[in-house]
Amino acid sequence: MAIILGDDRYGKAENRIVRIVRDSPRHEIRDVNVSTALRGDFAAAHLEGDQGNVLPTDTQKQTAYAYAKLHGLTELEEYGLALARHFVDDVEPVASARIEIEEFAWDRVVADGAEHDHTWTRNGKEVRLASVTVAGSGEAQQTWVTGGFKDLVILKSTGSEFHGFLEDEYTVLEPTTDRIMATSLVATWRFGTTDVDWNAVYDGVKAVMVERFANVHSLALQQTLYAMGRAVLEAYPEIVEIRMSAPNKHHFLYDLGRFGIDNDNEVFHADDRPYGLIQATVTRDDAPDAGPAWDHYTGLV
């Protein structure tokens, strides 16, 4: 009946690193938010305040910035792999490291009809996500990589129905055969390998999901999500599992009939709260064990 230290980890969260590639007059930019977390032999810090095994979070920060130069940031996942392996391989008490990355995209400015060499505006669409977890040493070292995005706000103005649902004594919802369907999608997917064309797969997964959202005639958000997830797994054998969390952002048809005005699905109120929240996973039935792949450190990465 003893009281004991359970799972613990620590690191530096939200290092806001901007990397400019300026090897030619046409610069490139990567703008990321990097968090690092270490697990290992840190019980003495908790039990006795002994920091002998604790690599400071400040050091983790310095390393994250240094690796942005040493290893570049062209591919988030390669950067994350290098950084995670460094902590596990080079810092003795570290048993496993997790690197979480958010990326904010920028669009190259067009000025006077031409793409500008060194100016961008921030693209406020979805935030790209990546996580890398490395555990163990030598031959036994294991690696898990996830990709994903959050805040992809997508809406269709027709092609969505909702009816035939279960009813009980608290059911007052009217069925509909034509509604707005909108969500702010979070999707994260797990790779079965690290031999991946990371940026191409990211763009491709997003395109597949958007296409399915648009073209599937929807009888429920659940159906749409499953179709999106299934299409991703069909298109990308590198991906073994995909998780989606989708708020049903309600757009209520505004009652203008009270004023003698027709409203044929034209004017809606976009409500804030509450919202439906649908979560679904689509997976291969032979997917390897997820291990710590989904063990989020900060937020949803």
Add this chain to the structure above:
Amino acid sequence: MAIILGDDRYGKAENRIVRIVRDSPRHEIRDVNVSTALRGDFAAAHLEGDQGNVLPTDTQKQTAYAYAKLHGLTELEEYGLALARHFVDDVEPVASARIEIEEFAWDRVVADGAEHDHTWTRNGKEVRLASVTVAGSGEAQQTWVTGGFKDLVILKSTGSEFHGFLEDEYTVLEPTTDRIMATSLVATWRFGTTDVDWNAVYDGVKAVMVERFANVHSLALQQTLYAMGRAVLEAYPEIVEIRMSAPNKHHFLYDLGRFGIDNDNEVFHADDRPYGLIQATVTRDDAPDAGPAWDHYTGLV
């Protein structure tokens, strides 16, 4: 030495109206946040709690949604003008009305290589702003319209210097001839007329400002802002004044020399706070009086 009621107004803020135009299979969407504010003979409500002159904020809300159908939302400013004139002309105690609008843009989805008829993703770039103020009746009625945007995040990775500044005993800043310059720009401009091609001017102003930010070799953010504002007034005679508020979003070159690593303007830390904040107005010297044009009701509109 009496205590008196000073300026007052009231209204309904942040009506989240989504308008779908569905006259053909290719739908259109306008997604706006509308606030209405009325000034007039409302002293009795404050002094005695007498609501006889007070059109409820709920009624203002109903009217905002109704007008989204009756007058459409194709041009924000035309919608705002119709709504403001209704309150001033049709509701007896109302002396002036101000309508403030934020617009959230959506991008049509491309699926299977073709633009989709009824699906969009939210474009998270700048938020478009518009305000309309109408005061007085009949021949004496006056109208002020402003346009603008907020949250346009723009960055250049070179072409920006800062040196030759004033120094005092608290000055420790090092001069630089090459730095990142970035801001999250708020710009609002005042029209001298209501005979305007609203959407075209909006797109044009934004393009002019982005071009100047990119192409002006900058010795200070002040210089860049003035150039941006001046170019807008030169290009658009309809606009008589432009106001800009620009945080200097600091990107600090990260000190990697401590680790024997060169960092030739490649790796930066994007800091949150504090930030420089530059505000400037560019105006025509014969601009008509601004009246209540800049008298914000909610936020920066």
Add this chain to the structure above:
Amino acid sequence: MAIILGDDRYGKAENRIVRIVRDSPRHEIRDVNVSTALRGDFAAAHLEGDQGNVLPTDTQKQTAYAYAKLHGLTELEEYGLALARHFVDDVEPVASARIEIEEFAWDRVVADGAEHDHTWTRNGKEVRLASVTVAGSGEAQQTWVTGGFKDLVILKSTGSEFHGFLEDEYTVLEPTTDRIMATSLVATWRFGTTDVDWNAVYDGVKAVMVERFANVHSLALQQTLYAMGRAVLEAYPEIVEIRMSAPNKHHFLYDLGRFGIDNDNEVFHADDRPYGLIQATVTRDDAPDAGPAWDHYTGLV
């Protein structure tokens, strides 16, 4: 018809300064967010990029931190006065300076029944506001000080009515004789003097406003606001004007009658948007000119 530079200013926004007073074992804490803005002879920076008159925003930051030690932060307004006067008096091109301060309060922890010497939890109630503007030199120097708060969320569960209002063709609101009234109050007041017991007045104004909100039987939020403002001016001759901005945070009685359940003002839905927004000023009829007192630099200070 020339295009000219209009009003401009610049400074460093949101310096997050924490000041510990540790002259005795019982420490004190002040936690503030300080912004500085300068106006003056800065046209050359805008027109030609010449920084010769520009005291860097970084220098303003250093000065703000230095003055937190040199002048303390016991009274926000005295700190602001010292800092503003420094910029105007000691930096030649500066014609006027504005200091805006937000203060985040902390509550001393009680541990084992006794107040702790050096531990606090952050009090998440209203944020205190102060602004100081100093313009001109020598005998002609003028000073304006405002106080205030934002985010004071206050609610009464009864004692609020709303009926007898103006009706038009878009009016569907039902009158009520008993409703929840709630707001997130912003109030800012202007002093007619700098000979003020700043902290005592702040506490007193807040107490007066809260008392009036609670005890005035309300026929409209307008009436309550006016009563609050009037009571402040009656109690504090140092204050010449008070401005209030009050969202009507709607709490809608939930319709449980559909399920055969009585709901006698017991269960409400707290809605997010839209909200009513009431703004009112109460002033002395002999209040001196406000000058730049209300010329906000960042947000609502």
Add this chain to the structure above:
Amino acid sequence: MAIILGDDRYGKAENRIVRIVRDSPRHEIRDVNVSTALRGDFAAAHLEGDQGNVLPTDTQKQTAYAYAKLHGLTELEEYGLALARHFVDDVEPVASARIEIEEFAWDRVVADGAEHDHTWTRNGKEVRLASVTVAGSGEAQQTWVTGGFKDLVILKSTGSEFHGFLEDEYTVLEPTTDRIMATSLVATWRFGTTDVDWNAVYDGVKAVMVERFANVHSLALQQTLYAMGRAVLEAYPEIVEIRMSAPNKHHFLYDLGRFGIDNDNEVFHADDRPYGLIQATVTRDDAPDAGPAWDHYTGLV
């Protein structure tokens, strides 16, 4: 190698329920944010768009509001238990239900020296958290309850050291024997029983944790967290496990020596990002299996 539906659930998130108890002139208020999530036999909705088993999220909302009246909200956990059991016991396809609750506290106003009957200001300190998960039916039904809070911002101005840490080639941090230690604590704890005096335990746990933060002389945030968690388990046998997530909110001593000004731990810069992030669990070694207790639906509850 088939592609299959994995874990899924759905519900209504963030129902903003305010409950007034008005059985006597002295009213009481509970202000909560309730989310409901159901798991069960919902594969047909995903695979075929068949809603026959799907109780709409709108119905879940209606039920949440109805239960606020029928069962009250005096104790969050009892309300959550009633609601969760209703879904599992009364809605045939539901195999398990999770209810997550955030509570926003209000302080009764003191006006004219007396506590007011029906007016409160919102207490902006920590947000209380509760979750209830019920799975299975009849004798086999299982229940898990967690409590907790988020956003408890706590700071000590001395009594915190950090030195003796591991160093590598990226370590530049200076050791210190006196620093500010501050965090915005999230703590969630798991009960081993439902026979709990919920409100008393909540207040007690918070007091224990605050006391330990204040009185433990800290050699690292890890040590402080462990001491806090251990003290909770020692004081409350009902609790079998506690999880903590603590950002190390850095307060950097400001370098005023450059200006010839002493700064003996008096003036600090409160930095936003990055921050250290320490996560630790303290548990009984005979704690029962956590099952779905920590399977968050929305945020951290």
